[in-house]
Amino acid sequence: MLLFKGVGLTYNSYRPLVTFLISIVPPLSSQSSKYCSTTKEKIKRIIFINKEKMTSSNNEHAYLYADPPIRCDDVKRMFATPQYPGQPVSTIMETTTTLKPQEAVVNSGGGVVQDQFSLYIASEEDANTQSSIPTAFHVKDYFKNLSTILYGKCLIYGQHLSSTQKLMLKYFTYTTPGLVMVADLQNSAVGRGQNMWTSPQGCLVFSFKCRESDGSKLPFLQYVSGLALVKAVDSICPKMKEPVRLKWPNDVYCGGKKIGGILCQSNYFGGSFDVVIGIGINVTNSEPSTCLDAQASQTGLFTRELVLARFMKEFESLYLTFTQNGFKPMQQDYLRAWMHSGQIVKLESQNITVRVEGLADNGYLLARECNANGHVGATSYELHPDGTSFDINQLTLKKKEPIQ
Numbered sequence: 001m002l003l004f005k006g007v008g009l010t011y012n013s014y015r016p017l018v019t020f021l022i023s024i025v026p027p028l029s030s031q032s033s034k035y036c037s038t039t040k041e042k043i044k045r046i047i048f049i050n051k052e053k054m055t056s057s058n059n060e061h062a063y064l065y066a067d068p069p070i071r072c073d074d075v076k077r078m079f080a081t082p083q084y085p086g087q088p089v090s091t092i093m094e095t096t097t098t099l100k101p102q103e104a105v106v107n108s109g110g111g112v113v114q115d116q117f118s119l120y121i122a123s124e125e126d127a128n129t130q131s132s133i134p135t136a137f138h139v140k141d142y143f144k145n146l147s148t149i150l151y152g153k154c155l156i157y158g159q160h161l162s163s164t165q166k167l168m169l170k171y172f173t174y175t176t177p178g179l180v181m182v183a184d185l186q187n188s189a190v191g192r193g194q195n196m197w198t199s200p201q202g203c204l205v206f207s208f209k210c211r212e213s214d215g216s217k218l219p220f221l222q223y224v225s226g227l228a229l230v231k232a233v234d235s236i237c238p239k240m241k242e243p244v245r246l247k248w249p250n251d252v253y254c255g256g257k258k259i260g261g262i263l264c265q266s267n268y269f270g271g272s273f274d275v276v277i278g279i280g281i282n283v284t285n286s287e288p289s290t291c292l293d294a295q296a297s298q299t300g301l302f303t304r305e306l307v308l309a310r311f312m313k314e315f316e317s318l319y320l321t322f323t324q325n326g327f328k329p330m331q332q333d334y335l336r337a338w339m340h341s342g343q344i345v346k347l348e349s350q351n352i353t354v355r356v357e358g359l360a361d362n363g364y365l366l367a368r369e370c371n372a373n374g375h376v377g378a379t380s381y382e383l384h385p386d387g388t389s390f391d392i393n394q395l396t397l398k399k400k401e402p403i404q
Contacts, residue, residue, distance in 0.1 A: 090118065254292065
């Protein structure tokens with residue numbers, strides 16, 4: 001390991017050296033042959049891990065995998081073509097490109113670029129090496145389970161990234177819908193209200209792109225995503241110990257504990273909203289709460305690769321219905337999956353008790369005034385997520401908006 005640390009070698013410059021090191025370790029016996037094979041795999045993993053750590057936090061990079069494969073020129077056209085002057089875009093490289101992270105990057109105007117995101121078009125060798133790392137997201141397994149037309153067919157993978165959501169919003173705005181970015185670990189993940197968090201090993205964290213021309217539909221995208229996640233889990237394990245439930249507006253619960261969340265953010269350009277949907281879900285990490293694997297009828301059913309592949313399938317199907325017919329066709333399925341139907345809630349500031357009825361036509365929470373026994377009256381309230389604190393344990397909503 002010390003051979004590769006601190007010497008300033010790029011991946012392609014030390015690949016011949018590692019190949020040579022592997023070749024000069026001949027097997028002496030069946031036992032030593034097994035040892036040498038293990039040593040070779042460890043050296044290959046050193047290559048991949050050091051390649052992942054070559055850039056600084058302000059100069060991140062990841063790998064693009066696609067099924068079917070995409071040529072470099074098409075990648076640049078689809079994912080690195082600026083739509084307006086000064087728009088940040090990723091730097092597209094093939095894995096044969098020698099990366100020199102120590103050197104300053106100079107833009108066309110002669111100024112030094114303070115940060116950049118380099119996107120490598122992954123080779124078959126990269127996929128094989130990456131698949132040999134036990135803690136890595138195994139791209140080959142993901143594509144083997146993927147059955148979509150568009151969504152998830154292009155996947156950006158990075159072992160350690162700051163935030164898939166931030167990177168997608170900054171470097172992949174107005175790019176082709178369906179692109180997904182996944183990381184093993186994030187150190188600056190972002191949640192609703194700009195809450196920052198660090199993802200643990202075993203948590204599936206990803207962000208993906210979609211587009212919407214009708215602004216009134218934007219609030220529903222988090223509901224479509226939540227329902228897709230519930231359906232994906234159900235397709236893998238129909239009999240969970242406890243069902244996956246949706247807490248309004250964007251949390252995912254199982255076994256009475258939060259296991260995930262959904263964040264939708266968008267930019268408006270050229271007559272449509274460019275949307276990035278970010279999701280984090282505990283798959284095999286039982287800390288800090290619980291996870292899908294722990295709540296399954298048997299362990300080992302859930303992997304990050306399978307959950308993401310099934311989610312993309314379910315989302316693509318639901319999103320097609322959503323764009324053509326709106327949210328109504330799937331609203332009852334959503335309400336069956338959420339935690340709030342018939343829930344009695346006290347509006348603290350107004351000292352009014354209401355019962356949750358469903359969703360308003362604009363996508364926000366709909367509640368009706370009721371008495372202590374839950375019998376509803378005529379007054380309805382529209383409850384917005386922004387500025388509203390929904391405490392599921394104390395059943396308290398701190399803000400309300402009467403519907404006239």
